[in-house]
Amino acid sequence: SDGNAKTSKSFGDKFPVLVTGFFFFMWYFLNVIFNILNKKVYNYFPFVSVVHLLVGVVYCLISWGFGLPKRAPINKELLALLTPVAFCHALGHVMSNVSFAAVAVSFTHTIKALEPFFNASASQFILGHQIPLSLWLSLAPVVIGVSMASLTELSFNWTGFISAMISNIAFTYRSIYSKKAMTDMDSTNVYAYISIIALLFCIPPAVIIEGPKLMQYGFRDAIAKVGLVKFLSDLFWIGMFYHLYNQLATNTLERVAPLTHAVGNVLKRVFVIGFSIVVFGNRISTQTGIGTAIAIAGVALYSMIKANIEEEKRKAALASSTS
Ligand code: 3PG
Numbered sequence: 001s002d003g004n005a006k007t008s009k010s011f012g013d014k015f016p017v018l019v020t021g022f023f024f025f026m027w028y029f030l031n032v033i034f035n036i037l038n039k040k041v042y043n044y045f046p047f048v049s050v051v052h053l054l055v056g057v058v059y060c061l062i063s064w065g066f067g068l069p070k071r072a073p074i075n076k077e078l079l080a081l082l083t084p085v086a087f088c089h090a091l092g093h094v095m096s097n098v099s100f101a102a103v104a105v106s107f108t109h110t111i112k113a114l115e116p117f118f119n120a121s122a123s124q125f126i127l128g129h130q131i132p133l134s135l136w137l138s139l140a141p142v143v144i145g146v147s148m149a150s151l152t153e154l155s156f157n158w159t160g161f162i163s164a165m166i167s168n169i170a171f172t173y174r175s176i177y178s179k180k181a182m183t184d185m186d187s188t189n190v191y192a193y194i195s196i197i198a199l200l201f202c203i204p205p206a207v208i209i210e211g212p213k214l215m216q217y218g219f220r221d222a223i224a225k226v227g228l229v230k231f232l233s234d235l236f237w238i239g240m241f242y243h244l245y246n247q248l249a250t251n252t253l254e255r256v257a258p259l260t261h262a263v264g265n266v267l268k269r270v271f272v273i274g275f276s277i278v279v280f281g282n283r284i285s286t287q288t289g290i291g292t293a294i295a296i297a298g299v300a301l302y303s304m305i306k307a308n309i310e311e312e313k314r315k316a317a318l319a320s321s322t323s
Pocket of ligand 1 (some may be wrong): 092093112
């Protein structure tokens with residue numbers, strides 16, 4: 001009957017913009033809290049990369065156990081597609097963490113605002129796509145802004161800078177491989193499998209590199225500083241926020257074009273930079289503030305030009321298919 005037809009339309013079908021907006025909001029919200037909580041934990045326990053993924057994986061296994069969502073079956077082909085994505089996810093994650101621990105949160109996110117520049121370079125030099133000159137030129141303010149910000153960043157050190165740069169490269173590869181791995185599987189299941197594989201990649205180096213330090217003093221010092229209960233609940237919450245913001249980011253990617261997603265990611269950094277400066281009372285120099293603003297404006301410019309180019313392409317394709 002007519003009534004049935006009405007109720008079978010989901011809320012998301014009826015109000016797509018509202019639902020997509022809600023996804024963006026939740027992604028940003030969870031990410032801001034994650035970044036602040038995470039930096040507080042670093043200050044007394046810097047061994048968190050595996051914890052983030054582990055909590056997420058346990059959460060996924062429990063959710064699957066309840067059928068929320070129902071686990072999508074995986075086969076060899078799918079595993080082969082997701083493994084490189086998960087490897088880059090793991091590497092970018094660990095490198096981001098090294099950077100977060102080494103410098104101010106705001107500075108790591110300023111460097112990570114270069115990610116679209118790395119994406120453009122990869123399209124041109126690795127995938128062989130021709131990137132128009134206007135697009136390259138629009139990236140100049142991004143590079144200049146980040147350089148200006150870096151030169152006078154009070155928390156600057158090379159470990160923080162280089163690890164954030166490596167995370168840019170790793171996440172660029174992640175986006176290249178993700179495109180190849182676009183499958184029929186829903187995004188929540190895809191991210192669950194990526195988390196599991198990424199965790200497997202992280203465990204061996206963590207045990208070898210950090211295992212001895214953890215056993216000697218890592219756990220002991222952390223518990224002495226904040227107490228066992230706070231220590232465990234902090235680890236639980238940074239893991240949950242990490243997992244949920246990434247899951248929301250993946251769910252958002254399912255709803256919007258990759259470019260919109262990339263722009264949304266830069267806007268997310270604007271919020272994180274702002275909130276982290278306020279919460280941690282970080283001092284930033286005037287030049288760093290201006291450099292960060294120029295870089296972010298550059299990303300906005302780049303995105304607009306890129307969107308225009310895509311629109312022209314779409315129109316041209318449409319015209320040639322109808323003629
Ligand atoms: C991580 O720990 O993986 C970083 O938080 C990644 O940061 P991003 O999702 O903001 O790039």
